[in-house]
Amino acid sequence: MKLLSVSLARSIWLFPINDLNPRGRSLYFAIFAFLAQKYSFQKFPKTADDSDLQKGIKFEHGEFRGGTNNAVTVNATIYSDGIVVDMRSSTADADDFLVEALAAVSQEFYLPPITSFPVKKTYLSEVFVQTEHPLSLLNEKLGNFAHLLSTKIEGFGETHWETAGITFSIDQGIQPKPTPFRFERAGNVSFSDNRYYSVAPLKTEAHLELLNELELILLGNPYSD
Numbered sequence: 253m254k255l256l257s258v259s260l261a262r263s264i265w266l267f268p269i270n271d272l273n274p275r276g277r278s279l280y281f282a283i284f285a286f287l288a289q290k291y292s293f294q295k296f297p298k299t300a301d302d303s304d305l306q307k308g309i310k311f312e313h314g315e316f317r318g319g320t321n322n323a324v325t326v327n328a329t330i331y332s333d334g335i336v337v338d339m340r341s342s343t344a345d346a347d348d349f350l351v352e353a354l355a356a357v358s359q360e361f362y363l364p365p366i367t368s369f370p371v372k373k374t375y376l377s378e379v380f381v382q383t384e385h386p387l388s389l390l391n392e393k394l395g396n397f398a399h400l401l402s403t404k405i406e407g408f409g410e411t412h413w414e415t416a417g418i419t420f421s422i423d424q425g426i427q428p429k430p431t432p433f434r435f436e437r438a439g440n441v442s443f444s445d446n447r448y449y450s451v452a453p454l455k456t457e458a459h460l461e462l463l464n465e466l467e468l469i470l471l472g473n474p475y476s477d
Contacts, residue, residue: 258341260340261377262375269333270332284303287311292314295313296310316352342457344456375455399413431452
């Protein structure tokens with residue numbers, strides 16, 4: 253499995269945002285300006301209209317140096333119940349940004365550290381990968397069905413159909429529910445390119461590890477423990 257690109261690496265930290273400022277000190281715009289300067293955000297809240305926690309307070313096109321010391325673009329949105337950080341490098345970088353940014357705010361403005369209260373963390377990963385073998389190898393019976401489908405389609409000439417994607421999810425009646433895991437052919441490219449898009453409610457590295465296990469299954473090898 254070859255990684256072609258990370259489309260999204262999202263880290264979501266859930267906690268009551270007011271816990272960061274328990275006494276309601278008039279600091280918000282000072283904090284916004286501090287973060288904008290520290291991370292070179294090109295867009296950040298400057299007025300009350302930009303500062304609605306229900307809609308999300310957005311910081312866009314910032315710069316963060318993660319574990320590799322390479323500058324990566326960072327976007328962050330603050331809500332009343334937590335913070336969402338989006339990158340295109342890894343969720344590890346997104347977590348590192350949150351740790352660093354929140355620690356810097358705590359130190360600069362004498363506010364409680366994020367480590368002083370519980371935080372629930374969730375993730376979302378979107379990647380494009382290239383496989384050595386097509387997804388159609390996954391199940392011979394599905395291949396037979398795809399051939400049957402090919403014989404039934406009218407109005408498009410002779411067509412070749414095959415398994416183009418798989419989805420795994422939990423019971424959709426359960427709340428809260430994570431984003432389903434999807435692995436599907438990328439749009440507008442030839443089947444022969446073996447280019448796939450995948451989304452999963454996982455850290456970036458865990459997502460890539462899972463996709464490697466999927467490729468082992470496509471190759472007919474048992475997955476590793």
